[in-house]
Amino acid sequence: MTQQIPTRLYLSDEEIPKNWLNIRAYMKDKPSPMLHPGTLKPVTEQDLEPVFCKELIKQELDESSQLIEIPQELQDFYRAFRPAPLIRARFLEKVLETPAEIYYKFEGTNTSGSHKLNSAAAQAYYAKEEGFTSLATETGAGQWGSAMAMACAFYGIKLTVFMVKVSAKQKPYRKTLIETYGANLIPSPSDTTNAGRAVLEKDPNTNGSLGCAISEAVELALTSKNSRYVLGSVLNHVLLHQSIIGQEVKAAFDKYGIEPDIIIGCAGGGSNLGGLIAPFMALRLQGKSKTHFIAVEPASCPSFTRGRYAYDFGDTAMTTPLIKMMTLGNAFMPSPSHAGGLRYHGMNSALSKLYKDGFLEARTAQQKDVFEAAIRFAKIEGILPAPESAHAIKAAIDEALKCKKTGEKKTILFGLTGTGSFDMSAYADYNSGNMSDYIPTEADLEKGFSSIPNIPQNRS
Numbered sequence: 001m002t003q004q005i006p007t008r009l010y011l012s013d014e015e016i017p018k019n020w021l022n023i024r025a026y027m028k029d030k031p032s033p034m035l036h037p038g039t040l041k042p043v044t045e046q047d048l049e050p051v052f053c054k055e056l057i058k059q060e061l062d063e064s065s066q067l068i069e070i071p072q073e074l075q076d077f078y079r080a081f082r083p084a085p086l087i088r089a090r091f092l093e094k095v096l097e098t099p100a101e102i103y104y105k106f107e108g109t110n111t112s113g114s115h116k117l118n119s120a121a122a123q124a125y126y127a128k129e130e131g132f133t134s135l136a137t138e139t140g141a142g143q144w145g146s147a148m149a150m151a152c153a154f155y156g157i158k159l160t161v162f163m164v165k166v167s168a169k170q171k172p173y174r175k176t177l178i179e180t181y182g183a184n185l186i187p188s189p190s191d192t193t194n195a196g197r198a199v200l201e202k203d204p205n206t207n208g209s210l211g212c213a214i215s216e217a218v219e220l221a222l223t224s225k226n227s228r229y230v231l232g233s234v235l236n237h238v239l240l241h242q243s244i245i246g247q248e249v250k251a252a253f254d255k256y257g258i259e260p261d262i263i264i265g266c267a268g269g270g271s272n273l274g275g276l277i278a279p280f281m282a283l284r285l286q287g288k289s290k291t292h293f294i295a296v297e298p299a300s301c302p303s304f305t306r307g308r309y310a311y312d313f314g315d316t317a318m319t320t321p322l323i324k325m326m327t328l329g330n331a332f333m334p335s336p337s338h339a340g341g342l343r344y345h346g347m348n349s350a351l352s353k354l355y356k357d358g359f360l361e362a363r364t365a366q367q368k369d370v371f372e373a374a375i376r377f378a379k380i381e382g383i384l385p386a387p388e389s390a391h392a393i394k395a396a397i398d399e400a401l402k403c404k405k406t407g408e409k410k411t412i413l414f415g416l417t418g419t420g421s422f423d424m425s426a427y428a429d430y431n432s433g434n435m436s437d438y439i440p441t442e443a444d445l446e447k448g449f450s451s452i453p454n455i456p457q458n459r460s
C-alpha cells in the first residue's frame, strides 16, 4: 500500500538530520588538491590558518569523513529556520499536465532570504568557538552579506562586509538589512584598504567587482586583531554545510518512499547544488542509484558548459590558493546586462571533478527565459523566486514537459534557493521589457581564459 504523500513533507524532531555529508569521501577519484600559489605545492592547514578559522580549514581539507556531526549549539540555531519546507508542486504539475511528480526544497524562509544562512551560521559559530571577535567578508548581490550579518548578530561577532559598489547602489535594501543586523557595510572598492586604494587610483569611478571586494576583506582580516575571513560559496567546507539541504530531503523522501529520478540545482559557485545533491550523489557513486543530476547556469556566465578545467585563482587580484576547477578565468566579467546572480567565474572543485567524470549534467539558461519561468512559477505556486533559483525552475519545467511527451512518470526535485523579495529592480527591468540576453562570444571567453595562470599543472 502506498502512503498518501502530503503536499508539505514534514520531519519530526527525531527525524531531523544531525550530520552533514561530505561528498568527497564517497568519490573514488578525488578532486585535485588546492595549491599554494607561491610554491605550487598542496596547501597545508598552516598555510590557511592566518585567513580562515581552524575547524573550517579541517573541513576544507577533509576527504575521508563521510558524515560530520553538526555541533549541538548550531543544531539549535538551525532550528530557528529549519527544516526548510519541502513542497510537492501539485499546482505546477497540474498546469503543465505532466505525469511527473515535482518537488522543491525552499530555502528562502529566513530573513536573509536564501540557503546562504546554512553556512553563515556554521562559520560564525566556529569563529566564536575559536575566540575570534570579528570577521570580514565580501558580498556581491547581497545574500551572503545578509546571512553573515544575521549569524554574527546571533553569536555576538563584529562583522565588516565589503559590498560591490554597484550592488550597494542597486540594492539599497540589502545594504539596510545588513546594517540593521549590526554589520559595518563598506562599498568596495574603498579607501580603507591598500587593495581598494590601488583600484580607486586607477579608476575612481569603477563599479567594483567581487574579486576586488574579496581582496579588501582578506586584507582587513589579516591586519585586524582576533579576526578571520569568511567566504559564502565555492569552497568545500561551504558545500559541506549546505549538505543539510540534501540531508533533510533524503530523510523526508525515505520516510515517504520517494526516489528522485532527476535533481536540479542552479549553480553559481556550486554550494546549494552540491548541498542538495550530496546524499543522493553518494548513493550514485556507490552504484546504489541512477539519479540524474543537472546543474543550471546562466548562458552569460557558463563556467561548466564552456569553461576550462584548470587551476585558477579564486579572485581577480590573484591572491587566493589555486583551485582546480571549471573556470572562465579569474578576469572573466559577465556582461553588465546580466541581472540574475550566479556570476562567479569558477565552480567548486568537487563538483567540477564530478562533472568531468560524467556524474553531473550541466546546461545553460538565458535570462529572459529564466524570468519567464520565475513569474510563471510565482503565479502558479505562489512563491516569487530569486532569479538565481529560477534557473532551476526553468530546467524543472523543461524536464516535466519532456515527461508529458513521453508519458514517463519521473520524480523531479529542484532547489528553490531563495526569495526574490530583494530583486525588484531586476523584475522591474523584465516587466518593462528592459532586459536583454547576452551570450559571450568566443573572443569574450578568450579574454577570460588568458587570465588562467600558466603553471606546469595547467600544461599537461
Ligand SMILES: *Cc1c(COP(=O)(O)O)cnc(C)c1O
Residues within 6 Å of the ligand: 113, 114, 115, 116, 143, 144, 232, 233, 234, 266, 267, 268, 269, 270, 271, 272, 273, 341, 342, 386, 388, 389, 417, 418, 419
Ligand atoms: C548565492 C546564491 C546562489 C548561488 O550560489 P551557489 O553557491 O552556487 O549556491 C543561488 N541562489 C541564491 C538565492 C543565492 O543567494
